[in-house]
Amino acid sequence: MFVMTVALVTALAGCGRSNGSEQELATTAAAPTANITQESGNLAGDPGTDTSKLPAGAEALEVRFGDDGEPFIMNLDGNPTAEAIAGYVGTASWRLPIYHYDDYENWEVMQYYDIPSRYEIPSNAETVTSEKAGEVYYSEPNRIILFYQDAEVTGEYTRIGSIEDSEAFRSAVEENPVLEGWGNKIVHIDSIE
Incomplete structure (x- = not known):
């Protein structure tokens, strides 16, 4: 199992940044490189584009919203997109910033989290017109979309899993x-040992 902090970011360079240290946010190999540097210059755990080296068999990820948030389990769908994301998370935890969270279209029903472009993620996108709270999708290029309210938003998505909807x-x-x-x-995506 893996822990996935499901946070989808529409990361625009510099948006929402203040005087914090780049090192404070860069605790994982998956921090968006356009906005946050890595904890070290080494991409430890980053398998690059060779997906044959990724851990296999993950059926779920654990998601936390905020540094001290309670964990939520995201059950993964059995498709190559979900498997690739789980595999990358299995090599290095992801701690992703959300720069825009209440000022973009449909912000009241979903969040966007950008995955660094160095990760190659396959997609089998289909047109989706209706979503349920807790559904999680992948959208090219390298974006995770979490719906936390029921919605009717049309997009080209690959469903990767779901979190049980609750208050x-x-x-x-x-x-x-x-x-x-x-x-x-901040949203966290970590593996469960």
């Missing part, structure tokens, strides 16, 4: 605190 889940997403010293929120 606790919706509250965790909506009440995810803004990181002190920064103007953004």
Whole structure:
């Protein structure tokens, strides 16, 4: 099993940033390189594009909203997109910032989390017109979309899994605190040992 903090970012360079240290946010190999540097210059755990070296068999990821958020389990769909994401998370935890969380279209029903472009993720996108709270999708290029309310948003998505819809889940997403010293929120994706 893996822990996945499901946070989809529409990461625009510099948006929502304040005086925080880049090192504070860069605790994983998956921090968006356009906005956050890595904890070290080494891409330890980053298998690059050779997906044959990724761990196999993950059926779920654990998702936390905020540094101290409660964990939620995302059950994965059995497709190559979900498998690739789980495999990458299995090699290095992801800690992704959310720069835009209440000022883009449909912000009240979903969040975007950008995955660094160095990760190659296959997609089998289909037109989706209706989503349920807790559904998680992949959208090219390298973006995860989490719906935390039922919605009718049309997009080209590959479903990768779902989190059980509950008041606790919706509250965790909506009440995810803004990181002190920064103007953004954080989502964690970690493996479960």
